[in-house]
Amino acid sequence: MLQFFKYVLATIVGLFTFIFLFFLLIIGISSIFSKPDVVSVKENSVLKINMNQQILENSSEADPFMELLGEGSNQIGLVQLKEAIANAKIDPNIKGVYLDIAYPVAGMATLDEIRKTLIDFKESGKFIYAYGELMSEPALYISSIADEIFINEAGGFEFNGLSSETTFLQGFFEKIGVKPVIFRVGEYKSAIEPFIRKDMSAASKEQVSSYLNGISNYFYSQIAEARGMSMEKTNEILNMPKIHTPEEAVEFGLITKTGYFDQFEDLLRKKLDIKEDKSITYIELNKYLKAKKLVKEGDRNNRVAVIIGQGNIVSGKSDGSNIASDSWIEELRKAVKDDKVKAIVLRINSGGGSAMASDIMWREIELAKKKKPVIASMGDYAASGGYYMAMGCDTIVANPTTITGSIGIFGMLFNAQELMNSKLGINFDGVKTHDYADFPSLTRDMSSVEKGMIQSNVEAGYEKFTTKAAAGRNMDIVKLKSIAGGRVWTGEQGKENGLVDVLGTLEDAIKIAAKKGNIDDYRVAYYPKPKNQFELIMEKLENSSQVRFEEYFGSLAPEMKNIKQIMEMDKLQAKMPFDMRIQ
Known part of the structure; x- marks a missing residue:
């Protein structure tokens, strides 16, 4: 009898597995052959961009599992992001951009490309408002060009300079009895240092200090210009031990306001000229990517x-x-x-x-x-x-x-x-x-x-x-x-x-x-x-x-x-x- 129930249970599990895989197959086939619906953009809409994700060069379609669960993706494609912002710039139904931003996961060059795209968007006369419950320096770098930069008054703020840290594994290899055998050319080719040292060599420190300071000078000069500050004043603030709260960030002109999200939305309503009891019409990035393309594509033969x-x-x-x-x-x-x-x-x-x-x-x-x-x-x-x-x-x-x-x-x-x-x-x-x-x-x-x-x-x-x-x-x-x-x-x-x-x-x-x-x-x-x-x-x-x-x-x-x-x-x-x- 026990064997009988065992086989019955196995059959039921197999059946459910088959149905699940068949369901996934149908979704996949339909996604290939079906023509995507064009999303309609309502008047007086705000393009909402969740920047608290990993930003890759190019992203795939929206994850069907996440869509079924009503959740967003954890990745954005730089290509898709810039295309959406460029389209929103000339879309009469999009009045502005709301950046939900606290900790974007991206390299410096990627952040800069996004920032330049947003600066171009502002040339249309449309607004950019940024809100975060906290704000990292990459978030501030992008948000610094916004018309309003809002941080939750109970949140945190980071503005203390850049650092670069390397993990060294020599001690680990010594403990387990493994010896790295190294071959290299070039005083600065320090890719092998984490395996044979417990700290950075003088040459490695020299080059890291050089490029890190080069990045820092560009990074903070852009923030300073956007916030109407001199580099001298910016460096003075960076060396202060106290810029950690939203209130201090407002005091030094790095952001515009502190408050809760409902207060941020009150500000948005005023900008959109809608009543206090009316909801703001947001359109998420993934949906907006399915809206009508207004940017001219050019000759398909060239x-x-x-x-x-x-x-x-x-x-x-x-x-x-x-x-x-x-x-x-x-x-x-x-x-x-x-x-x-x-x-x-x-x-x-x-x-x-x-x-x-x-x-x-x-x-x-x-x-x-x-x-x-x-x-x-x-x-x-x-x-x-x-x-x-x-x-x-x-x-x-x-x-x-x-x-x-x-x-x-x-x-x-x-x-x-x-x-x-x-x-x-x-x-x-x-x-x-x-x-x-x-x-x-x-x-x-x-x-x-x-x-x-x-x-x-x-x-x-x-x-x-x-x-x-x-x-x-x-x-x-x-x-x-x-x-x-x-x-x-x-x-x-x-x-x-x-x-x-x-x-x-x-x-x-x-x-x-x-x-x-x-x-x-x-x-x-x-x-x-x-x-x-x-x-x-x-x-x-x-x-x-x-x-x-x-x-x-x-x-x-x-x-x-x-x-x-x-x-x-x-x-x-x-x-x-x-x-x-x-x-």
Whole structure:
């Protein structure tokens, strides 16, 4: 009898699983073949933008699971965000923008692009109001151009400067009996420092201080200008220990008012000229993206293709979170073969990765630019392998706060002999046919000859990198090497030393591409195409392991993920000094 109930229960569970998966399949198929409804925008509406999310270069369609639950997404695409704001600028039914903003998750260049788009929106004469229960410095940077900046009077406020912190793992490896074996070229190529040191080297501190101060000067000068303050006064406030409350932020002119959300809405009603007992008509960003497009798209036969690359550079096929050479090259070749595409923009947001994958993509760019203009647009990062991709382009456009350069190569292996033998009691033995048949090995010390073999490969990779960079920049190799060595620069510094041609946004890069492609009336096409709802459903089912990974490691998940990436890396890496956290 117990066995009978066991089979019945299994059948019921299987049936429900089948129904659930069938339901998801129907949703996915209908999302592919159904024509999306155009959302109607009511008169006197306010575009509400929830900025408290991760901001990526390009986002997929709204997550169907989140929509079913009545919840929003936790990601925004920079492309979609700017398109919506540009459309709202000329939409007669949109009277202004409400920024729900406290802690946007984005790099400095991304924040700057959003801010510039909002400044352009204000040229229409429409208002921007910002409200947050608290406000971080990235939130203030965007909000500083708003007509009204409101913080909940019980909230918090951050205005104390920028810092960069690195996690060092030498002590951890010593405890578990693992020795990192390092190979590198360049005094500033400090990507390996977290594995072999317990603090920053003098060279690393020098370059981090240089680019951090460069970013800081730009970042706070923009806030100062928007709030009608001098840089001298701004720096004085930044060094004060007391700017932590909304009231103090109002006192020093950094925000306009404090209050609760109902008081903020009272202010909005006055601006919209509606009665106190009437509700404000908000339209959320995701819905507004489905509204009628008012911005002219241009001639469909003349296109500028923008190929977006974001994340770590690897070989093979992309999982959606990285720049994988095979997948990326496939998109580039599509653009080159498409007769409607007259020019190409490579949007790069990467701190690098595999040296081999970077070189393979560089070669494809060299072939592409023989047929069409190819312009590089740098996002938050275009360093090391990211710069490798950009250096061959006809023109390089960067944001003043872009992290770029880091022209260098390193290699890293691990010797886990002590861990295996002494800590775990595991030993290895074997035979080989030739002297180096077991090279490289993770379970024994490397000989000086073996180390020399890898170091020579690293040095050859560096020579290849610098030679190609010098050729791409039309720069003498001696001068190029003087600014290489793994040194990281801001976009502004890169413009001064010749690594960058133009300081500007993605839109500036698109305009340059169109001019070089001899087209005036054109439309912009983004690749790869964002995922549809069916693809999102399948991805959610496949990615449950990542959720378990983060739950298991908790706050250590980012560090364990970095170690996992290191273990999966190619032998040679063209990667930024380390994963920087500017806060």
